[in-house]
Each structure stands twice: as structure tokens, then as C-alpha cells.
Amino acid sequence: MSISPVLLVVGGCTEAVYRRDCLIQTAAHHPVALLTDQEPTWQRDFIVDHEVADLRDHQAVQAAAERLSRRRPISGVLTWDEYLIVQTARLAQSLGVPGNRDWAMRRCRNxxxxxxxxxxxxVPSAASIPVLTLAEARRAxxxxxxxxxxxxxxxxxxxxVVRVTGPAELPKSWRYVAEAATSQGAEGTGVLVEEYLDGPEISVECVTESGRTTAVAVAHKDLTEQPWFEEIGHTVTADDPVLDEVAPLASQALAALGVTHGVSHVEMRLTESGPKIIEVNARLAGDMIPRLVQLATGIDLVAAAADLALGHSPQLKPSRSRSAAIRIFYPPTAGNLTQCRLDPAVARSPxxxxxxxxxxxxxxxxxPPHTAIHASRVGFAIVTGRSPAQTRRCLDRIEDRLVITVAPLAPGERSAA
Known part of the structure; x- marks a missing residue:
């Protein structure tokens, strides 16, 4: 009896809320094996096999993939994890399946x-200078x-990430960023001092096949008040007129970094002098943006990522014309969460x-900002409507009827930081 080839997903999908959909949607169409750093739990219902390995160790990853390949043919490899795109590219190269070159992924990570x-x-982008010390940051x-x-x-x-308006703020901001930079992965070191770009921030969701990029949607970001850049919402609308303006720049940025394959999330700002790149993320967007794209346009970016990993051409023809948006909810203060409740009448809204x-x-x-990103989030809501204005009204209605309460921490009790 022949054994069906599998699509190997690298990363444990441990952020179950945000990546659960990716695994479920992919497993509905392809047998999936998981290469993870811990034993699967909820993922077992959606996979046919798995291997556990230290995902930071290239030799361990290669050995685990070889063990799995002796049980089942591997016809493609992908990851949805930003910190694993280099490992996944190297693995795809060694297995002889479609993927990006590892040097291109290192460029995207660094x-x-x-x-x-x-x-x-x-490529129009924010000017930046890499630094290792506060003195270097001052000069930059x-x-x-x-x-x-x-x-x-x-x-x-x-x-x-933090905005600094003048020299007096720099030492405190430096301590905050330098601490965060100690756990950023192997592909980059130190801190960037970057030009602040004024204007709306967006992401462009792109699909690249054989070096040719199609920009399929724009997500408009809602951010916390500065100096922080925590993302609190995104809105995607079919036939967004901004898409035609930014698509060439997104394609130019991906080509400059050597991205020839896969789904990418390209971040930029719309400045008075035109759009400028902030960074390129050579993987599927987070924060449920692929779900927003599907609700608004009908284009399934999760399926596109799987198809490309398997060497198939993705379906990118829009089939819907709507607006979809997400708002992420945060606690009002630090403490123990005691209540999350939405008015049932609103919760039943179509x-x-x-x-x-x-x-x-x-x-x-x-x-935020003094917690890990997912430790700071209480939940989210996704809505649809005919326009961005309508989705915003819907989200405002939810927030008006939402109750989140937090009890103060007891003396000596640790926060979520």
C-alpha cells in the first residue's frame, strides 16, 4: 500500500488562536506532518505524523526531517513562523522541494x-543605521x-519598537529596545536607528511564484498611541485603490531581497513623498490578516502558501467584494483577568x-508595551461589512458593549511580563 506524500509544516503552531486556522485549512486539503519543538497537543487532530527537534539547530532539523521522510515522502515544506523562515528554506533546499534560497531569507530577517x-x-524605504551601543545610537x-x-x-x-522625539528620551528608550534585542534570533544583532516615516501604515499581502509577484490585498493598520507601535487592528477591502499605488513597490522590495517564492507580508508607510518600505516579512501575515483577505476578496492566502510549497500555481482570482476588519483587545491595566464579557445581543450580530x-x-x-505581545492580548473580534466605515462602526459597537475587568496583583505576584 502506497503512503501519500505529506506537506511538512515547520513550527509547532503554538500560537493556537492565530495559527490554528492555518493548520486546519491546510490539513483540509493536504496530508500534513509537523516538525515541532514540543509534542503536539491540539494539533494531533490535523496532522498525520510529526517529529520533535530543536528548531534552532539546523542539524537537528535536518535529522528530524530525514527520519520523517523514511516513513512518508515529503512533497513540500513551509512555515508560518517569522523566526523559522531561514531554517525552512535550508530544509527545502536539502529536500529538493520548492522554496526560497536561505540567503534571501536571511536578508529578510536581518x-x-x-x-x-x-x-x-x-528601493524607497526608511533610512536606518545599525548600532550596538547607546553612544552609537546618539550619533546615528x-x-x-x-x-x-x-x-x-x-x-x-x-x-x-519605539519612537524617540529627542535626545532626552534616548537613554530610557535604548534600555527598553536593547533588552528586547537580546532575544531576536540568530539572523540579526543589535538595534536599528531608523528614520521616522510620517503617514498611514499599511501592509501589502503578496504572492510570489517563480520570481513574479502579485500583490493581492492591502491591510490598513491601527496602532497604539506613540511612542509605541503595537498593532491593535487591521482593515482589508476588496478593490482598495491604494493597491495599485503600492503593488510595484512591494514587488520591487521582494525582488531586491531575492524572494522568488511564497506568500509575503510587506510593511510600508504612505508618506507625502510616496510609499516607503518599512520591512519585508517573507511569510504569511499574522493577526488573522489572511482571514480578512479571504472574507473581503475570496482569495485564500493560506491555500496559496500550501500550493506554492507543493509546486502548484495558486488560485488568486477574487470572488468577493467586501470589507473585513479585526480589532484586538487589551487589558486596561496590569493584574489578574477576572472578566471578559460581550453583550449577548451584540455577540449574535450577523x-x-x-x-x-x-x-x-x-x-x-x-x-503593552512591557509584556510579550501575546501575553498582553485578551482577545479579538473580526467583522465584515460593505465598507471600511461600516466595519469600524461594527467594531466600535462591540467595544462599547465589551467588559474587560482586571483585579490588582497581590503583593509579590508576578505580572504577564
Whole structure:
């Protein structure tokens, strides 16, 4: 009896709320094997096999994939994890399946290296200078001109990103960012001092096949008040007029970094002088953005990522014309979560696609920025409508009827930091 080939997913999908959909949707169409750093739990219902390995260790990853391949043929490899895109590229190369080159993924992970390439090839982007010390950061900030942005060179999810308006703020901001930069992964070191780009922030969701990129949607971001850049919402609308303006720049940025394959999440700002790149993430977007794209346009980016990993051409023809949006909820203060409740009458509204609670009652929580990104989030809501304005009204109605309460921490009790 022949054994069906599997699509190997690298990473444990441990962020069950945000990546659960990816695994479920992919497993509905392809046999999936999982390469993870811990034994699967809920994932077992959606996989046919797995191997456990230290995902930071290339030799361990290769050995685990070889063990799995002796049981089942591997016809493709993918990851949805920003910190694993280099390992996944190297694994795809060794297995002889479709994928990006590992050097291209290292460029995407290391924002300093990406910026050098953008400068070399004339890709409009935020000027930035890599630094290792506060003294270097002072000189770089003077050279670029305040305000500036400090950010770790290879993190994701706005971790450790802060705006600095003048020299007096720099030492405190430096301590915050330098601490975050200690856990950013192997592909980048230190901190970037970056030009602050004024204007709306967006992401462009792109599909690249054989070096040719199609920009399929734009997600407009809602951010916390500065100096922080925590993402609190996204809105995607079919036939967004901004897409035609930014698609060429997204394609140019991906080509500059050597991305030839897969689904990418390209972040940029719409400045007075035109769109400029902030960074390129060579993997599927987080924060349920693929779900928003599917609800708004009918294009399934999760399926596209799987198809490309297997060497198939994805289906990118729009079949819907709607707007979809997500709003992420945070606790009002640090403490133990005691209540998350939405008025049942609102919860039954037909325009709600999903309400999801992330933090269990009784768990310590705290608002950003001084917590891990997912430890700070209580839940989210996804809605649909005819326009961005309608989805915003729907989200505002949910927030008006939402109750999140937090009890103060007992003396000596640890927060969610």
C-alpha cells in the first residue's frame, strides 16, 4: 500500500488562536506532518505524523526531517513562523522541494542587511543605521534627525519598537529596545536607528511564484498611541485603490531581497513623498490578516502558501467584494483577568465573523508595551461589512458593549511580563 506524500509544516503552531486556522485549512486539503519543538497537543487532530527537534539547530532539523521522510515522502515544506523562515528554506533546499534560497531569507530577517540592499538598488524605504551601543545610537539619531525609531534588527510583531522625539528620551528608550534585542534570533544583532516615516501604515499581502509577484490585498493598520507601535487592528477591502499605488513597490522590495517564492507580508508607510518600505516579512501575515483577505476578496492566502510549497500555481482570482476588519483587545491595566464579557445581543450580530478570547480568566495580564505581545492580548473580534466605515462602526459597537475587568496583583505576584 502506497503512503501519500505529506506537506511538512515547520513550527509547532503554538500560537493556537492565530495559527490554528492555518493548520486546519491546510490539513483540509493536504496530508500534513509537523516538525515541532514540543509534542503536539491540539494539533494531533490535523496532522498525520510529526517529529520533535530543536528548531534552532539546523542539524537537528535536518535529522528530524530525514527520519520523517523514511516513513512518508515529503512533497513540500513551509512555515508560518517569522523566526523559522531561514531554517525552512535550508530544509527545502536539502529536500529538493520548492522554496526560497536561505540567503534571501536571511536578508529578510536581518533588517539592517535588507536596508543595505534597498539603498543599493534604490528601493524607497526608511533610512536606518545599525548600532550596538547607546553612544552609537546618539550619533546615528543626530545623523538621521529626530524623531527616529529604535527597533531590534531581527524581531517581528513590533516587539521592542519605539519612537524617540529627542535626545532626552534616548537613554530610557535604548534600555527598553536593547533588552528586547537580546532575544531576536540568530539572523540579526543589535538595534536599528531608523528614520521616522510620517503617514498611514499599511501592509501589502503578496504572492510570489517563480520570481513574479502579485500583490493581492492591502491591510490598513491601527496602532497604539506613540511612542509605541503595537498593532491593535487591521482593515482589508476588496478593490482598495491604494493597491495599485503600492503593488510595484512591494514587488520591487521582494525582488531586491531575492524572494522568488511564497506568500509575503510587506510593511510600508504612505508618506507625502510616496510609499516607503518599512520591512519585508517573507511569510504569511499574522493577526488573522489572511482571514480578512479571504472574507473581503475570496482569495485564500493560506491555500496559496500550501500550493506554492507543493509546486502548484495558486488560485488568486477574487470572488468577493467586501470589507473585513479585526480589532484586538487589551487589558486596561496590569493584574489578574477576572472578566471578559460581550453583550449577548451584540455577540449574535450577523456581521460578526468571530469573537475569540485568548487569556483565561484568572491569568495575569498587562497592557503593552512591557509584556510579550501575546501575553498582553485578551482577545479579538473580526467583522465584515460593505465598507471600511461600516466595519469600524461594527467594531466600535462591540467595544462599547465589551467588559474587560482586571483585579490588582497581590503583593509579590508576578505580572504577564
Amino acid at each position: 533588517k539592517a542587511g535588507a536596508q543595505e540592499k534597498f539603498d543599493e538598488l534604490g 539619531a543626530v545623523g538621521i534627525g529626530y524623531p527616529v525609531v529604535l527597533k531590534p534588527a531581527a524581531h517581528a510583531g513590533s516587539v521592542g 456581521w460578526i465573523d468571530r469573537i475569540s478570547w485568548q487569556a483565561p480568566i484568572g491569568e495575569p495580564v498587562a497592557p
